Amino acid sequence: MTTLSALPTEHRNQLMQSAREVNFPQGTRLFDESGRIENFWVVRTGVVTLDIRVPGRRSPVIESLSHGELVGWSWLYPPSVWQMGASATTPVRALEFDAARVRRMCEADPWFGYEIAIWVGSVLARRLQSARTRLLDLYAPYGSGVPARG
Template structure:
């Protein structure tokens, strides 16, 4: 297995790729550091890149009319940040903000899409890993919205009204 400075644990999105595929993808990576409190992207903006978080945490939030932003999930090391680049209309479905300093690998979506077109095996592996991330994010968003909008629990249950 090829090692990269600050390599991630086996559960990272990179684990879905073979060593050769990881090497080809990582050749497109750019190391970035984002200070705490950085708004990385906003809902509805053009999604033209993605990140693999190496350290730190990022809160994913959604704008709720009349309520402001609601955090639906917080992600950390090994997590894929951003999947909207893969699916038309290629606009962010959520927004993201660093909770603490974050170090990540940043990828240009167009370059990765070209790589996937050249190497369909890599493309299938990457799309499968992204699809798993989409499923996880949808479940987290659903759970959070049920917490905010769902019916109150029975009296004495400790559930928020």
């Protein structure tokens, strides 16, 4: 499970102490690939799409994220630059977290840091698989062989 509920209650509550509610109008670009990271989000309502640059082509949508899903994993790992881009495809309400603050929380409490790393790592693994499948569907001669979801 890759939502906030994957975190143990104690660590989820600790993380939530640093959350603030934000809103993004439809069409808002949250971040671009290779950009510097300051924040990450958990979607409350609405849809955020992730895209990836493909040289010589329009950036394909890799995945759509909705309620409870983490937007951004790159903030936890150096060099802390975005590996994909993201846009609000509907109006979005989200919980926003200051990436540097959460990294400091992880350093100050190693058990919290471990649980955050496991949570973000599971998101990362799922996103990489989604990106692989989507790119195969778009550009491989026979696709990925996996039925499309969504």
